Amino acid sequence: MSSIRERNRDLILRAASEVFADRGFAASKTSDIAARAGLPKPNVYYYFKSKENLYRExxxxxxxxxxxxxxxxxxxxxxxxxxxxxxxxxxxxxxxxxxxxxxxxxxxxxxxxxxxxxxxxxxxxxxxxxxxxxxxxxxxxxxxxxxxxxxxxxxxxxxxxxxxxxxxxxxxxxxxxxxxxxxxxxxxxxxxxxxxxxxxxxxxxxx
Missing domain, CATH: 1.10.357.10 (Tetracycline Repressor, domain 2)
Structure with missing residues (x-):
């Protein structure tokens, strides 16, 4: 379970880095980050709680x-x-x-x-x-x-x-x-x- 958690967090972080780099914080959407990571949108909130927390990560x-x-x-x-x-x-x-x-x-x-x-x-x-x-x-x-x-x-x-x-x-x-x-x-x-x-x-x- 921990390996799946780490894998999903890494996927989301990598996707978030790409989306934030392309669009900036304000214009980035969690749905776009989830899509880039290939995961359901709720996963973003499950692991990071908010877009702000994800950006800080x-x-x-x-x-x-x-x-x-x-x-x-x-x-x-x-x-x-x-x-x-x-x-x-x-x-x-x-x-x-x-x-x-x-x-x-x-x-x-x-x-x-x-x-x-x-x-x-x-x-x-x-x-x-x-x-x-x-x-x-x-x-x-x-x-x-x-x-x-x-x-x-x-x-x-x-x-x-x-x-x-x-x-x-x-x-x-x-x-x-x-x-x-x-x-x-x-x-x-x-x-x-x-x-x-x-x-x-x-x-x-x-x-």
């Missing part, structure tokens, strides 16, 4: 990976390794959770009305911590004196675009859809631009 499904992406900043490391791992994690989120990423981006653009106070605090605390790490690297001469806030914003924008504008990128590159090689190339390019722009030596440090 979709946000929760992306907030946790976003926080986990910053894990490299939370342990000792140099800017080469930390920024490389961070950018790859952010691109991985755009590749694996594109619809939830779009929902999160839309939520932020509308002033984050559905994010909980705790989620907002966690995200802001982590961002401030990341900025402080970058500032320390600047002060210790490990990278150029770029603005830490705007460096972080630039990384967010560059990686998020592969979720928000995946269709446009596929069209411009002449593909039906992006594949793993495209996302790897995107990560490599963004990493190279950030490291070069920050004056970070790309030669790995020998242990």
């Amino acid at each position: 979709v946000l929760e499904s992306i907030v946790e990976p976003l926080l986990e992406a910053s894990a490299p900043f939370n342990r000792p490391g140099d800017p080469l390794d930390v920024l490389t791992a961070y950018i790859r994690s952010k691109i991985r989120i755009s590749r694996e959770l594109p619809h939830a990423s779009k929902v999160f981006a839309s939520e932020i653009m509308h002033g984050a009305p559905h994010l909980s106070a705790e989620q907002t605090r966690q995200l802001n605390d982590q961002a401030r911590h990341n900025v402080a790490c970058i500032q320390r690297w600047i002060e210790t001469g490990q990278m150029h004196g770029v603005d830490p806030h705007h460096l972080l914003f630039s990384i967010w924008a560059a990686t998020q675009t592969y979720a928000d504008f995946d269709w446009q990128i596929a069209v411009v590159t002449g593909k039906a859809r992006l594949d793993d090689a495209d996302y790897d190339a995107a990560a490599d390019t963004i990493i190279r631009l950030v490291l070069k722009g920050c004056g970070i030596d790309e030669t790995p440090t020998l242990a």
